[in-house]
Amino acid sequence: MTNITILPHNLKINARPGEKLSNIIRSAGISFEMPCNGNGTCGKCVVILQNANNYPENIHQNRLPLSISQKKGIKVLACQTFVTDDVTVELPAEEGKETLTIIDSGICRSIPLKPHIYKTYDNKTNSTSVFAGSELLIVEETNTTNEIYGVVIDIGTTTLVVSLCDISNGKTVAKVSSLNPQSIYAHDVLSRISIASEEDGLAKLHKLLIDELNHLIEILSKENTISIDRIYEVVLSGNTCMLHLVSKTNPSALGHYPFTNVIEGLHRLPAKQVGLRINPDGIVCLPPTISAFVGADITSGILATDLHNRKECILFIDIGTNGEMVLANNGYVVATSTAAGPAFECMNITSGMRAQTGALERVSINRHGDLVLKVIGDTEPKG
Numbered sequence: 001m002t003n004i005t006i007l008p009h010n011l012k013i014n015a016r017p018g019e020k021l022s023n024i025i026r027s028a029g030i031s032f033e034m035p036c037n038g039n040g041t042c043g044k045c046v047v048i049l050q051n052a053n054n055y056p057e058n059i060h061q062n063r064l065p066l067s068i069s070q071k072k073g074i075k076v077l078a079c080q081t082f083v084t085d086d087v088t089v090e091l092p093a094e095e096g097k098e099t100l101t102i103i104d105s106g107i108c109r110s111i112p113l114k115p116h117i118y119k120t121y122d123n124k125t126n127s128t129s130v131f132a133g134s135e136l137l138i139v140e141e142t143n144t145t146n147e148i149y150g151v152v153i154d155i156g157t158t159t160l161v162v163s164l165c166d167i168s169n170g171k172t173v174a175k176v177s178s179l180n181p182q183s184i185y186a187h188d189v190l191s192r193i194s195i196a197s198e199e200d201g202l203a204k205l206h207k208l209l210i211d212e213l214n215h216l217i218e219i220l221s222k223e224n225t226i227s228i229d230r231i232y233e234v235v236l237s238g239n240t241c242m243l244h245l246v247s248k249t250n251p252s253a254l255g256h257y258p259f260t261n262v263i264e265g266l267h268r269l270p271a272k273q274v275g276l277r278i279n280p281d282g283i284v285c286l287p288p289t290i291s292a293f294v295g296a297d298i299t300s301g302i303l304a305t306d307l308h309n310r311k312e313c314i315l316f317i318d319i320g321t322n323g324e325m326v327l328a329n330n331g332y333v334v335a336t337s338t339a340a341g342p343a344f345e346c347m348n349i350t351s352g353m354r355a356q357t358g359a360l361e362r363v364s365i366n367r368h369g370d371l372v373l374k375v376i377g378d379t380e381p382k383g
């Protein structure tokens with residue numbers, strides 16, 4: 001066995017000679033980002049091997065090192081490096097999630113309230129019945145008609161936005177957002193489909209996402225002193241792949257011809273089947289998708305803007321990791337999508353990073369001919 005020391009955690013691990021370095025780091029329980037899922041194309045899984053004196057005896061590689069320095073060590077791609085002898089590995093400083101700004105609000109038109117979930121009070125039995133459409137979900141003691149909540153979640157490939165809504169008046173009570181934790185395994189939709197098609201891959205991605213969503217729902221519930229038991233419905237919107245992953249549906253058919261989606265029309269499932277912690281009799285709603293790569297987030301956007309009923313010629317654009325466009329003209333609606341992550345978030349390409357602390361925002365040359373850099377967070381530039 002080889003002895004691997006991982007810094008700055010100072011973790012000491014035994015590994016089999018020849019084991020891939022990225023696997024060793026992940027098996028130690030460290031959240032290590034690999035945007036291209038170890039294909040060796042994104043160049044973002046850089047680590048430093050400290051004991052450069054032993055190089056090249058202690059590793060073998062699919063790629064040459066990015067740099068070699070007696071003082072600073074050897075920079076390598078962890079997904080392309082196999083450890084054959086004892087080595088000390090230094091990981092890059094973690095990028096704080098809090099440095100990423102997530103837009104979670106916008107302009108809203110007023111929409112008549114027709115909730116699927118509603119309550120009726122029976123004063124003879126002093127009980128409240130909770131319905132989902134025509135189906136009776138649960139009967140509660142006393143009059144609870146004033147406490148009826150739902151959660152709306154936008155599952156982005158990169159970000160999650162969770163809104164707690166008061167179903168009695170349609171108002172948003174509070175919102176919270178975070179990074180989609182699946183990003184540590186792969187940044188783009190196609191890589192997630194590929195991971196979810198591997199053994200245990202779907203279960204791994206589903207658990208990561210559900211744990212984070214439950215955590216965010218709990219934050220909203222506690223901070224607004226609203227019992228989890230008074231949340232009866234969760235609407236999950238997102239691209240077609242995200243809807244497959246959150247409902248633990250194998251998305252592999254999305255990744256090859258003829259690119260079919262298992263989840264198509266409006267789906268309603270018990271919340272406990274999906275793994276979400278709300279009222280135990282609560283339900284989850286998956287809005288309809290349009291195709292394998294135009295998902296429920298676009299259906300939601302069309303409904304929210306009333307695009308299909310507008311007379312004017314309008315272009316609706318959703319710029320996300322997966323980018324979609326919808327062109328509407330007097331009731332005729334056509335949609336398409338493409339991977340926008342490489343252009344806007346520098347995914348799967350070696351240069352650049354997301355717009356967070358350390359990202360270059362502006363480059364200019366002043367009148368003395370010097371290069372002037374504007375860096376987000378006013379720190380050293382990282383990408």
Ligand code: FES
Nearest residue numbers: 040042043045079
């Ligand atoms: S994860 Fe190693 S190069 Fe992309």
